[in-house]
Amino acid sequence: MSRTTDFESKITIAEVARAAGVSPMTVSRVLNGRGGASAETSERVLSAANQLNYRPNPFARGLRSDRSKTIGFLVPDITNPFFPEIIRGAEDAANAAGYNLLLSNVVESSKREAELIDAFLIHRVDGIIVCSPRLPDSALHKALAPHRAAVLINREAPKDVAGTIMTDYEYGASQAINHLVERGRRNIAIIAGPRNSYGGKCRLLGIGKTLAEHDMKAPEPVYCDPTVAGGRTAAERLLAAITGLDALVCYNDLNAVGAMQACRAAGIAVPHQMALIGFDDIPIAELMSPALTTLRVHKREMGEAAVRLLLSRMMTKNKQHGVVIEPELMVRETT
Amino acid sequence: MSRTTDFESKITIAEVARAAGVSPMTVSRVLNGRGGASAETSERVLSAANQLNYRPNPFARGLRSDRSKTIGFLVPDITNPFFPEIIRGAEDAANAAGYNLLLSNVVESSKREAELIDAFLIHRVDGIIVCSPRLPDSALHKALAPHRAAVLINREAPKDVAGTIMTDYEYGASQAINHLVERGRRNIAIIAGPRNSYGGKCRLLGIGKTLAEHDMKAPEPVYCDPTVAGGRTAAERLLAAITGLDALVCYNDLNAVGAMQACRAAGIAVPHQMALIGFDDIPIAELMSPALTTLRVHKREMGEAAVRLLLSRMMTKNKQHGVVIEPELMVRETT
DNA sequence: GGAATAAACGATAACGATAACGTTCCACGG
DNA sequence: CCGTGGAACGTTATCGTTATCGTTTATTCC
The missing domain is CATH 3.40.50.2300 (Response regulator)
Known part of the structure; x- marks a missing residue:
């Protein structure tokens, strides 16, 4: 029914609450699995939310929690076939954890690299992953600093600046x-x-x-x-x-x-x-x-590992440093 | 100064207002170019915002405006070298207009395609672009319906369902x-x-x-x-x-x-x-x-055209339908 | 000079979700 | 029987921004 679908996006927690005959707070508790609601109430809330096709508003959520559930992912050039595979791995791992990727391309100068790392700040990403950064150490560390968490792929950095996924x-x-x-x-x-x-x-x-x-x-x-x-x-x-x-x-x-x-x-x-x-x-x-x-180079694994490392660094205070992945010699016809 | 950078993300419009000796509303007006502020006030506000490195909070903004300045972009498989070029074009056009791309991969079944189109709803994207969708017409139109605007690449749809960028x-x-x-x-x-x-x-x-x-x-x-x-x-x-x-x-x-x-x-x-x-x-x-x-196939141009068409469909009520782009025969050595 | 008008700005109230804190009610021990 | 504790909820306030409507001040015209 496309008529209902058109209104879906307007359903708020208050309407679910009304439909279930409870307060918005209770709906929030049930939907976030915080407990403090009886089994039958939960049932009612859940079915009301389902019926109305309720989707929590990420803006409101973000405003309260200051979390976007989004990871900034920066690659030098998506057109270089090396990177899409990494992205795939990262995307899979991110989605599995309820996160999404916000993708950016550098393309040009290393100045642009700093700008884009900075631009992620505007979007309030929860963390960033930067592939093969070309920025000099000091500039890179400075650009990374305001972010809540960072992981570099194929670049090393001090443990407190960023996690590192390195190919050996x-x-x-x-x-x-x-x-x-x-x-x-x-x-x-x-x-x-x-x-x-x-x-x-x-x-x-x-x-x-x-x-x-x-x-x-x-x-x-x-x-x-x-x-x-x-x-x-x-x-x-x-x-x-x-x-x-x-x-x-x-x-x-x-x-x-x-x-x-x-x-x-x-x-x-x-x-x-x-x-x-x-x-x-x-x-x-x-x-x-x-x-x-x-x-x-195990591109897919690196993407996955990067996201996992980032998530772990986002959650805990004692930061893991990184992972080194061995490349594998593929002998073919040119040698 | 990494000390200031650490606090950057916490600057609100109220603090800019205080620094400039005006009300938050005036800051908002100046920063959004809405007029209603004298030249010297604007000056003060601008420099205060600059000084404090103020960045408007997208959550709060989104909450009020229900706009995310984000475009959902769905490709079948980013690993297929056909798509990164399209993405590049789209990203350029989007950034130029102050928008960002939220990227997703289908990879598997056409069921997944519907799920992902749907998932963009959660993120409150302002519009979506879908590359080479495989979903049957009815399912595709239904998935597209709840979105505020949609453009398809290499697939046709009725004018009121989605815009279309086609290769001939x-x-x-x-x-x-x-x-x-x-x-x-x-x-x-x-x-x-x-x-x-x-x-x-x-x-x-x-x-x-x-x-x-x-x-x-x-x-x-x-x-x-x-x-x-x-x-x-x-x-x-x-x-x-x-x-x-x-x-x-x-x-x-x-x-x-x-x-x-x-x-x-x-x-x-x-x-x-x-x-x-x-x-x-x-x-x-x-x-x-x-x-x-x-x-x-002019991939880059198609990505750009898709974003431009989407933006135009987002802004105006009389929807443009689409663009057809001619492919170009490249005669090389296999014929 | 006084009234009309416009420009420049401020106060308030949303937007939707949720943390923090209250309230109610029931069970159970002394 | 009262008091205590806890489960199950509801109320309120808040996040940062901005639309709306008011208020103040400056400007213009008769």
Whole structure:
């Protein structure tokens, strides 16, 4: 009956109360399971609420409780296939706990990042999750401070500033290097992604250490946007500058796709003359040909873990710090 | 100063009023640009609000106005690369108008779709946008009814139920067929995507008409999930059932990628023995090799148009109906 | 100069939910 | 029989903002 549906949204707790023959307060108690109502009264209230299709007004609730049941979720670029999976995981975990996600994209500058973290304040989100922030530490901590709770994904922060869900990029990078060395590669270069990426620094650290264990050394890494185009130009520069390269470790899979394009354009066979390895394991990695060897990041799990950690930090005073998740080497056809 | 930031969120209009030496009402008027305040008073109020870093409380505002400045946005699956671009466009347009997106994923059944449309009601969104709904007409209209405004993307509805942003799939399909015929393909089969997709029906219509113009006819289309896996199994079934096929028109690019895999597995050369054409032009279409010929859908523009249409329908009583956007044939290497 | 008029502002009362505190009523022990 | 305690409710006040209506002051015109 669309006639009733049209009025649904106007039902208040007072009307439910009237229908059930009790006071609004009793309805509130019953609906929030606070006790203090007899079994039969509860019954009456519940059925009245059901009948009228009552929905508590979130504005009124929020006004009293100063809780929105909403989590702000900030990603650099939803168009990058790395992030939707994380969002999915986060959304599932949030919904399961009765929370919703308010999503925002950064896209441009790190200034914009601070603005958006700030904008969440206006919406009175109960907490925020920020994916791969690029802001320098001090600015990031300052932006996070006014929020009641915060969790970072792929970035570390002091325990009292934010919780942290980290991929162990250092270990992943180490696996990548060992794998390449096993395959007999000796001249490995690095496409390093954005200069101010925390995860990027971790990768570089792991790469450096592991190369050293093999008494090897890579040329100066080339920084670039974390996109296909960024990867291609970075690879072009490396190929032009250095001869004899036989492997490229890329910041992420999109960069690796770009590197593959550059190789193809230069007539370099992958993996025969050049090995390619990426990070993330986005869907295209498996679909391209040759299929991309990459370090799978458990995106969905990270999203879920982030929400769970945030909720726990929202509820309790002794803040848990975080979780480290190991990436997994997916050996395919480019190495 | 993190000390002040910690208190920011507690500043109310009354404190701004006190700081400016006026009443809360005057502050409200100034901040909402309603006039009725002298220039110097406005000045004082503005600077006091600024100084204290005042942010109006959205709960209180919503409680009075029953407006949330939020738009519910429902997509089937954010993990499908078709949708993030639409979301980007929508988000940009929404932010520009001072609105935010509340995002939800359907993922599973069409029952879930109805539930989620309904769940937006709880959040008192000012309007909703639903991408590619799969619900049957009657159920969809019923779910939409209680909302103050609604816009559908790639689905039609009566003007008073919802606004509509459509891709002209029928025309696109027609282009696809003409292109294949020009290239000398005669035995064209269809991978049709989900059976209850409205856009799918439009494609089928265009395909049927255009084939008829060439005195041709396609075998029974095969329905499948709009995913890589769905496309592969559909293609396998077609290849097994029908001999002499020389072209496959796919519901979307993901299906086409799956079809390509099936061809490769069956030792069929693309495009030499089999032409492949997709829909959407998601990023992978250009990146795969051979690069996929496809009908580009202007995703970003659609997201923007959807928000603009929704806002216009929210404001005025005489509802605009909608916009049709033409897809664009991108000829690449698979045809 | 006085009245009419407009501009600038303030007091009050909602909006809907709920915490805090009262009230009523019944059961039970001394 | 009274008093005590607790369960089951109801009343009131409050969250922050803003529409409505009043009040005050300044401005204009005859």
